[in-house]
Amino acid sequence: MLWLRVPEKVYFKKGSMPVALDELKTVYGKKRAFIVTSASAYKSGKTAYTEKLLDKMMIQHTVFFDICCRASLEKVKEGARAAQLFEPDVIIAVGGSGAMNAAKLIRVLYEHPEADIRELASRFSDIRSRAELFPRTNIRAALVTVPTESGTGEEVTPYACAVDGENRLTLADYELMPEFVVVDSDNMIGQSSEQISSAAMKALVHIMTALDSESATEYTDGFALKALENIIGYLPGFYENGSSDPLGCEKLAEASAMAGIAYANTCSFDSCCKKAAAGLAEELQRKSEADESVFARYVSYADAVGINADDEREKVNKLISKIRELTAIGSK
Secondary structure, eight states: OOOOOOOSEEEOSTTOHHHHHHHHHHTTOOOEEEEEEEHHHHHTTTTHHHHHHHHHTTOEEEEEEEEOSSOBHHHHHHHHHHHHHHOOSEEEEEESHHHHHHHHHHHHHHHOTTOOHHHHHHTOOOTTSOSSOOOOOSSSOEEEEEESSOSSOGGGOSEEEEEETTEEEEEEOGGGSOSEEEOOGGGTTTOOHHHHHHHHHHHHHHHHHHHHOTTOOHHHHHHHHHHHHHHHHHHHHHHHHGGGOHHHHHHHHHHHHHHHHHHHTTOOSOTTSOOOSTTHHHHHHHHHHHOHHHHHHHHHHHHHTTOOOSSHHHHHHHHHHHHHHHHHHHTO
């Protein structure tokens, strides 16, 4: 049996924020929004546009901005207490992976104050064959994710991570999936070259992990290969030109989300403990030389992203060379 789990709505287009958030009022009838973000994102004005749109729709809102790049369990609980006081009917995550992770967990505790995040993390197993049910979500509040950085794809995944002292907790369940995602590259155009390369490397690892997964299907391969095509075609120019290359920014944002969808539907292990992009090309080279079926798959991947060559071996070598060139950008 095959299935593909994605958020209810995903807006991919540049400039889609006004249309997307307007639906909170006109389609879903939301009245109170609880925005989750980081202190740095809040101070830099990343939430200002979201707040302006909510004001226009006369949706009451408050901002919880005490989140770091890694969401801590302590701050998640603090955010849930603040949500209990405000009583939102929609929670909006604005920012990077820390805000995405925190918002997912804040919703769990807002809707289920009795839930134990540590216990839910300890029950982690294959997301498709969980023996014990995860608490239902979207009962009191919908979850909307608005990434301001590309790369992790956390905005579309059923994973959430939090730091508990020196321990890292990982939760995995489709109940953590947001209902509404807005991937608007206008929110990401100011990324530094370091953020751009880091984002692309995270997406690249997601892509290759999804393609190599035993749970991969033609559906997940489609997302992964289109994401890879975007990265090959647009990363070098976006890395060099930054904010003067809005198309590159849009394509990397799309690639990150598509890679996240592919990864979320193929992988069942700790999403916060991913392998590094360094050495990825060498690993692909070894696999292609050791297994004929793997080699055949890599030939099809090369075809899918438009790599041409006189023979199949050269075609795979060109694909691996492209991966090596991309990871070299990530190491700058």
